[in-house]
Amino acid sequence: MQLKIDITGGTPIYLQIVEYIHRAVGSGRLKPEDPLPSVRQLALELTVNPNTVARAYLELEHQGFIYKRPGQGTYVCTQAPGAARRERNRIVAERLGKAVAEALQSGMSASEIQEIFDQVMQQSALEAYERR
Amino acid sequence: MNAVETDRLTRIFGRVCAVHSVTLQVPEGAVFGLLGANGAGKSTLLRLLAGHLKPTSGIASILGRPAYPPVPARWLRLGYVSQSRYLPAWMTIGQCLDFARAMRPRWDVGKVERLSRRFELPLDARIRDLSRGHYVRLQIVLALAHNPEVILLDEPTSGLDPAARRELLSMLIDEIGLRGRTVVLSSQLVEDIERMADVVAIMDGGSLVATGAPDALKGSRSRIECASPVAEADLCAVPGLVELRRGPDGAVAVTNEPDGAIQFLRARGVEAATVVAPSLEEVFFDYVNRRPQ
Numbered sequence: 001m002q003l004k005i006d007i008t009g010g011t012p013i014y015l016q017i018v019e020y021i022h023r024a025v026g027s028g029r030l031k032p033e034d035p036l037p038s039v040r041q042l043a044l045e046l047t048v049n050p051n052t053v054a055r056a057y058l059e060l061e062h063q064g065f066i067y068k069r070p071g072q073g074t075y076v077c078t079q080a081p082g083a084a085r086r087e088r089n090r091i092v093a094e095r096l097g098k099a100v101a102e103a104l105q106s107g108m109s110a111s112e113i114q115e116i117f118d119q120v121m122q123q124s125a126l127e128a129y130e131r132r
Numbered sequence: 133m134n135a136v137e138t139d140r141l142t143r144i145f146g147r148v149c150a151v152h153s154v155t156l157q158v159p160e161g162a163v164f165g166l167l168g169a170n171g172a173g174k175s176t177l178l179r180l181l182a183g184h185l186k187p188t189s190g191i192a193s194i195l196g197r198p199a200y201p202p203v204p205a206r207w208l209r210l211g212y213v214s215q216s217r218y219l220p221a222w223m224t225i226g227q228c229l230d231f232a233r234a235m236r237p238r239w240d241v242g243k244v245e246r247l248s249r250r251f252e253l254p255l256d257a258r259i260r261d262l263s264r265g266h267y268v269r270l271q272i273v274l275a276l277a278h279n280p281e282v283i284l285l286d287e288p289t290s291g292l293d294p295a296a297r298r299e300l301l302s303m304l305i306d307e308i309g310l311r312g313r314t315v316v317l318s319s320q321l322v323e324d325i326e327r328m329a330d331v332v333a334i335m336d337g338g339s340l341v342a343t344g345a346p347d348a349l350k351g352s353r354s355r356i357e358c359a360s361p362v363a364e365a366d367l368c369a370v371p372g373l374v375e376l377r378r379g380p381d382g383a384v385a386v387t388n389e390p391d392g393a394i395q396f397l398r399a400r401g402v403e404a405a406t407v408v409a410p411s412l413e414e415v416f417f418d419y420v421n422r423r424p425q
Contacts, residue, residue, distance in 0.1 A: 005327070007323050007326050007327070007411065007412070008411055008413075009409075009411060010350050010408060010409025010410050010411055011409070012346065012347040012350070013326070013327070013346075039309075040305075040306075040309050043305050043309070044302050044305055044306070047298055047301050047302060047327055048305075048327045048328070049163055049305070049308060049327065049329065049330060050305060050308055050309045051162075098406065105402075
């Protein structure tokens with residue numbers, strides 16, 4: 001896995017693993033029925049307590065992202081990409097919501113915010129085009 | 133069941149109280165991380181748990197029995213890596229392993245060979261000539277050779293280079309993965325503790341000043357950050373307030389009830405308030421009152 005555990009921030013390690021799998025599924029790097037490393041393997045790879053990896057896997061299982069095949073290992077669920085997209089949308093909505101709340105609090109009007117949003121979108125589209 | 137337990141454990145040396153009324157519980161299978169600066173009392177606490185020291189008062193129990201006095205029935209189920217260089221300096225590593233094997237009925241020959249190979253232990257080298265890295269590795273082989281249920285590790289990673297540190301932690305992860313292993317690990321390095329521990333205890337001046345899961349400890353020192361200025365009176369009334377810090381960018385409230393604090397501020401019209409969880413390192417400095425300025 002390309003995951004680097006960050007211990008300088010406040011995000012719990014198990015959550016960093018959960019979010020990494022969300023992103024990997026959302027971007028298509030992990031596809032339905034792809035196998036995940038075993039708890040022990042991932043713990044060794046990331047140098048973290050195996051109990052922490054087990055906790056992340058349990059959380060992902062509850063969320064319907066992964067499932068266990070008894071005696072075989074852990075795999076990505078069929079419905080995981082849909083769930084990952086919903087999760088991504090939720091996070092984006094939350095972050096945009098925060099920015100909008102901040103803007104409103106500073107006294108901006110809805111149309112002023114909309115104008116900035118449109119500019120930002122145009123700018124990103126332009127950058128994406130230039131990178132091609 | 134708790135594999136390791138203490139009740140008001142105290143040890144006084146002369147006029148110095150090295151361990152002061154420490155009460156802790158480590159459930160079977162958990163990794164307990166003991167975090168503290170030099171002189172905080174970590175080594176004394178571990179020596180008490182290992183039964184190498186008699187408590188002045190209070191009690192330490194290992195697997196349901198008193199740690200002191202150390203009897204074979206107990207220390208055969210215990211692995212202890214101490215900080216001091218106590219192994220006989222004149223022996224070679226090979227002689228030392230044979231010597232230890234003679235005293236331990238549950239010696240796992242295959243495991244000792246495997247670990248010795250992995251650690252590249254020079255069996256002919258004399259203990260007096262060993263580097264810090266090789267000495268710690270030998271201690272770890274000795275501590276794990278009889279597959280103990282409780283493993284006590286006193287700053288095993290101190291003095292190791294990053295690669296050796298990583299290797300030692302990996303070896304430990306392998307061991308933790310085995311069922312029913314309980315580990316007490318002390319370190320000055322917050323990173324080691326955060327990576328390895330299920331429960332963290334912060335030790336300062338001989339006492340445990342905070343104990344909990346790493347995430348719970350971080351939650352207990354959540355910072356409320358507001359994008360826009362907030363009346364200080366509102367911040368002062370935030371639920372669970374533990375500290376109010378005044379800086380150039382205004383005041384920051386530190387709370388142990390982050391959710392309640394956000395709701396409280398929202399109800400007062402402060403929309404752009406967010407909770408920022410501190411790193412374990414910041415939490416550590418908060419508790420030992422040595423915050424770097």
